[in-house]
Amino acid sequence: MPRDACPICGKPGTADFKPFCSRGCKDRDLLQWLGEGYRVPGEPANPNAHSGLDSPDSRD
Template sequence: MSNLRAKGCPLCGAPTNPDYRPFCSRGCRDRDLLQWMGEGYRVPGRPIDEVADEED
């Protein structure tokens, strides 16, 4: 089960803080949230034009 434990903060690699787990600080936690809100973690897909053509 030790393979399932995080090695550190997923953004900077620093040791995690229980208050902000899995991050090391509020700053890293907030940066991750901003990535989600700004669509920084997108999965590429087909262009919207192709999807709209299939629906018609």
């Protein structure tokens, strides 16, 4: 794939939608992130861990 190619379809990217070639490819990429099609590798989150973000003291 050429260096400036759209990561979705491989067409040349444009300045308006860089690194994508169009709004359609840009939106498809966003939908992949929102639909959990893409994932960042790492340790699984512990659902029992408390971050403290929901406690009243964290708003001060």
